[in-house]
Amino acid sequence: DFSFTKIPYFLTWVYQLGFTFYEAAVIKIFGESALIIKLLNILYCTGTGFLIYLIASKVLNEKSGRIAGLLFALYIPNILFASVLTNQHIATFLFYLGFYILINGKWKLGWLYVGILFSLGNLMRPLGPIIIIAFIIYLFLSRFLSQNREQKVKAFKYMVGVLATFYIVNTLISTIFVQSNVTNYPLGNRDPLWKFVLGLNHESVGSYSQEDVNSVMSKPVGEEREKVEKALISERIEDKGQLLALFAKKFYVMWGDKDASISWSLSEYEGAQHTFVILERLVYIFSMLCGLIGLIYLTVKKQYDFPYSLFLLLIIGYVVVHLLIEIQTRYRYFLMPSVMVFQAFGFYIIGQFFIGKIRK
Secondary structure: OOHHHHOHHHHHEHHHHHHHHHHHHHHHHHOOOHHHHHHHHHHHHHHHHHHHHHHHHHHOOHHHHHHHHHHHHOOHHHHHHOOOOOOHHHHHHHHHHHHHHHHHOOOOOHHHHHHHHHHHHHHHOOOHHHHHHHHHHHHHHHHHOOOOHHHHHHHHHHHHHHHHHHHHHHHHHHHHHHHOOOOOOOOOEOOOOHHHHHHOOOOOOOOOOHHHHHHHOOOOOOHHHHHHHHHHHHHHHOOHHHHHHHHHHHHHHHHHOOOOHHHHHOOOOHHHHHHHHHHHHHHHHHHHHHHHHHHHHHHOOOOOOOOOHHHHHHHHHHHHHHHHOOOOHHHHHHOHHHHHHHHHHHHHHHHHHHHHHHHO
């Protein structure tokens, strides 16, 4: 029964069918208990933690890898969010598995695996455009600028292979959905301006707005809705001073406010929420300070000493994009493994400093 695909939600954001059919497959195989989905979430989280260890060990050092894996394992939103039905766990695992194969560079047909993993991750959660842009810039910086002609040709072939695989897999899966009469539309976003409407809302500071829902969602998808959305966006970016102030507020909320995963997972336990919020804030602030120390140290080192640029590019791109589109603190989840690479190195630098002091 695919009648649910005709409701406005799936007619507008058709890409949501990817994760929905993944859930359907899990229920079909294991039954309707939510426990199996939670257990799978734990497996994805554990896998992501192991990948963070491997990645940080590769781009920094093995001790930093251990610290990064431990940080993710003890990251409170990661623990609490495992009980929440969300596409973030599986998508994050798939993307970071692709990142590891990419930076490892030793896998035969690595371009094929990376392209497939990026495509499947995008099918679960549509972060593909950010990932692909970061990937292209990373290859340009790490392979094209300082390598000989032969290495540049290999890098170009690798890039073309990843992009072609990504596009073909996405197109193939989308075509299967359409040809099977599950949906009449490709697995994409038929209302791409909506996220910008919310993200540029000054009153809601770029977050969800019921007023925007009432004014936009009453219009059918297409030219009529786009006209309303473009008018709202034009109005909200007209005053450049207010726009910059909005960006500053959004940055503070997105990267400084308490994590929403606590309320999502503990909605019925207000006392526990308060305790976890305090603990999460203390750990988050201290970890971010360590990350800043690690990043400052790395900026004075040359790239060939620590090939971390892919994860720095992901951080920069993700932060910039969320200045423009809708924000929620739970959206931080995907980026935290990249942030933890730098946090771990900060912990490592601090540890080395105090060990040196003690030995003296």
